[in-house]
Amino acid sequence: xxYLLFLLLFLLILxxxxxxxxxxxxxxxxxxxxxxxxxxxxxxxxxxxxxxLILFLIYLGGMLVVFAYSVAFTGSDYVExxxxxxxxxxxxxxxxxxxxxxxxxxxxxxxxxxxxGVSFGEFMSLEYSLVGVAHLYMGGGWLLVAGAWxxxxxxxxxxxxxxxxxxxxxxxx
Amino acid sequence: MSPYMLIILIFTLGLGTLITLSSxxxxxxxxxxxxxxxxxxxxxxxxxxxxxMEATIKYFIIQTTAATMLLFASVSNAWLSGQWEIxxxxxxxxxxxxxxxxxxxxxxxxMHAWFPEVLQGLNFSTGLILSTWQKLAPFSLLLQIPPxxxxxxxxxxxxxxxxxxxxxxxxxQLRKILGYSSIAHLGWMILIMQYAPPLTLLALxxxxxxxxxxxxxxxxxxxxxxxxxxxxxxxxxxxTALTPLVLLSLGGLPPLTGFLPxxxxxxxxTKQGLTPVAALTALSALLSLYFYLRLSYATALTTPPNNLPxxxxxxxxxxxxxxxxxxxxxxxxxxxPLSPSVMAFFTF
Numbered sequence: 001x002x003y004l005l006f007l008l009l010f011l012l013i014l015x016x017x018x019x020x021x022x023x024x025x026x027x028x029x030x031x032x033x034x035x036x037x038x039x040x041x042x043x044x045x046x047x048x049x050x051x052x053l054i055l056f057l058i059y060l061g062g063m064l065v066v067f068a069y070s071v072a073f074t075g076s077d078y079v080e081x082x083x084x085x086x087x088x089x090x091x092x093x094x095x096x097x098x099x100x101x102x103x104x105x106x107x108x109x110x111x112x113x114x115x116x117g118v119s120f121g122e123f124m125s126l127e128y129s130l131v132g133v134a135h136l137y138m139g140g141g142w143l144l145v146a147g148a149w150x151x152x153x154x155x156x157x158x159x160x161x162x163x164x165x166x167x168x169x170x171x172x173x
Numbered sequence: 174m175s176p177y178m179l180i181i182l183i184f185t186l187g188l189g190t191l192i193t194l195s196s197x198x199x200x201x202x203x204x205x206x207x208x209x210x211x212x213x214x215x216x217x218x219x220x221x222x223x224x225x226m227e228a229t230i231k232y233f234i235i236q237t238t239a240a241t242m243l244l245f246a247s248v249s250n251a252w253l254s255g256q257w258e259i260x261x262x263x264x265x266x267x268x269x270x271x272x273x274x275x276x277x278x279x280x281x282x283x284m285h286a287w288f289p290e291v292l293q294g295l296n297f298s299t300g301l302i303l304s305t306w307q308k309l310a311p312f313s314l315l316l317q318i319p320p321x322x323x324x325x326x327x328x329x330x331x332x333x334x335x336x337x338x339x340x341x342x343x344x345x346q347l348r349k350i351l352g353y354s355s356i357a358h359l360g361w362m363i364l365i366m367q368y369a370p371p372l373t374l375l376a377l378x379x380x381x382x383x384x385x386x387x388x389x390x391x392x393x394x395x396x397x398x399x400x401x402x403x404x405x406x407x408x409x410x411x412x413t414a415l416t417p418l419v420l421l422s423l424g425g426l427p428p429l430t431g432f433l434p435x436x437x438x439x440x441x442x443t444k445q446g447l448t449p450v451a452a453l454t455a456l457s458a459l460l461s462l463y464f465y466l467r468l469s470y471a472t473a474l475t476t477p478p479n480n481l482p483x484x485x486x487x488x489x490x491x492x493x494x495x496x497x498x499x500x501x502x503x504x505x506x507x508x509x510p511l512s513p514s515v516m517a518f519f520t521f
Contacts, residue, residue: 143201146192150208153185160178160215161229 005045011038013098021091024079025071029064036060050130174219185212186306193310198257199247203240206278206310210236213307216299217291228294232303235277235287242274259317268321271314272329278311280352281329281359282336289340289352297392300348304355304388305381312362312377316370326367327447331454333360338460345399347391350464354423355384357461364454365438368445371519376434378519379508383431386419386501393493403471404479409491415502417469422505424462430508433515 011034018031036059040052082088136144189208196202210233217229250267251257262268273284280288292300337357344350358380365372390412391397394405406413422429427436435458442451508515 146188146204149185149188150204150211153181153208154211156178156181157211157215160174161218 005042008038008042008045012042013095017091017094017098018082020094021087022081023087024076024081025074026068026079027081029068029071032064033060036064048127048129050127050133054129174215178215182212182216185209186302190306190310194313197259199243199251199259200257202259202310202314203244203247206236206240206243209307209310210240213299213302216302217295219299220296222294224294226294228291231287232291235291239274239277242277243271246270246274259314260319262319265321268318269325271318272321272325275311275315276329276363279308279359280356281363282333282356285333285336285340285356288356289344289349292348292352292355293346295348297348297388300351301385301388301392304351304384308359308377308381312373315363315366316373320367323367326363327450330360330362330364330366331450331457333357333363334454335360335457335460338457338463341464342460344464347397347399347402347468350468351384351387351391354461354465355380357458358384361434361438361454361458364450365441369437369441371516372434372437372441375437375516375519379430379434379505382501383419383423383505386498386505387423389498389501390416390419393491393495393498399468399471400477402468403475403477406473406476412495412498413473415506417473419502419505420465420469420472424465425458426462428509430505433509433512437516 015031015033015035015038019028019035022028022031036055040055043049043055044052080087082091136147140147185208189205189212191205192208193202193205196205214229214233217232218225246267247257249270250262250264253264253267254262262271277284292303295303334357337353337355337360340356341350341353344353358376362373362376362380365376391402393412394402394408396402396405418429422431425431425435435455439451439455442448442454
């Protein structure tokens with residue numbers, strides 16, 4: 001278990017360094033996938049399975065996919081990644097920074113036990129997010145309607161803003 | 174824009190403000206603010222010109238930055254104190270951050286640079302909504318949070334009055350002038366907020382009446398800069414006679430309504446022992462008065478050099494109803510004798 005945790009944390013840090021050091025948005029998005037994957041596995045291993053599931057679905061499967069499609073429009077011919085010397089030096093520098101920070105803070109992984117659960121009322125040892133979503137649908141009432149209206153409004157506002165041809169704002173007439 | 178879309182957007186503008194005004198939980202307040210931000214974006218982009226699009230994008234970035242700061246501060250407060258009540262914030266750091274976030278949302282100096290440019294990109298009716306309705310929700314939150322650093326609020330207020338006056342001096346575009354006037358008036362409101370919140374509401378209401386009069390006057394005359402304003406006397410002689418008075422009311426001169434909030438605020442500041450602040454703020458208001466005077470000079474006190482045929486407009490009957498404008502102008506000129514009842518209206 002210790003080794004699994006170490007591997008996931010290492011992949012997390014490596015992914016974050018990848019996001020920070022890559023100028024190409026495609027490579028940065030790929031690193032972000034690594035970050036999200038390892039972070040969610042860590043979270044799920046400690047009891048936050050619902051949050052991890054929702055993150056994978058919405059963040060990676062919704063937002064990141066749309067981001068990647070938009071980024072694909074801006075594709076460039078000469079993409080630089082970790083292969084070039086400048087970027088690999090930057091990545092090594094970030095890794096050194098993280099290592100230095102770890103030395104300064106000097107946390108001991110064995111001593112900390114953390115979980116993401118709560119038990120109160122009829123919800124026994126369930127996760128905060130799950131309990132929250134259940135509450136929203138159970139006793140949310142008009143707040144749920146307002147939340148749904150907000151989502152619908154954002155969709156309509158975006159559609160109105162990016163409507164093409166002569167009725168929209170994307171192409172100047 | 175399709176009428177269905179217009180109805181949905183205007184309804185959501187009202188809903189968002191209502192949600193923020195009636196909320197006691199920070200997340201709900203944030204939700205109302207976000208609803209307002211998103212609902213006004215298509216309205217701002219209606220004109221489809223590059224300037225309007227740029228104004229829309231600037232507005233979106235500024236408002237979401239402020240909303241994110243607000244969310245961060247409220248989550249930090251929830252972490253530190255364990256609860257989400259707006260009126261029970263206890264830690265000074267989230268309080269200060271929330272004040273700065275709401276100041277960014279309103280357009281107070283030193284976070285004011287976006288406001289005149291955004292107003293310049295909009296037509297007058299959308300600019301009116303931006304200057305009046307969109308101020309209500311952040312103000313309701315500012316009025317409810319517990320007292321924060323006194324120095325922060327006084328600094329925000331005084332610098333807003335100063336920058337609002339100073340920045341407007343070099344402008345010829347009317348929307349930018351109205352933007353700087355808005356910054357100055359918001360400064361007056363913030364200045365008195367920690368000592369007498371009813372006076373903030375009084376200043377806000379009087380400001381809304383005054384600035385709506387000006388926006389609707391410029392909309393009626395289709396005047397976007399001082400030159401167009403100068404030749405608008407031919408279209409609407411009656412309105413031309415009243416516009417200088419409304420402008421002087423904005424400047425805060427007695428015996429017009431605009432004097433009331435300034436008078437009450439200066440009196441309250443002096444009672445609180447802040448006489449130097451009061452004196453300096455009153456002197457800074459002179460800067461705004463100068464460009465209001467310049468506008469009234471251009472409107473009614475000069476005749477532009479034109480030959481006679483050019484001064485006679487087509488005899489077109491203006492189809493725009495002016496009832497609302499008439500009510501607003503009446504209120505902006507003649508409410509000072511009713512000061513006691515007006516102030517009693519706001520004292521709670």
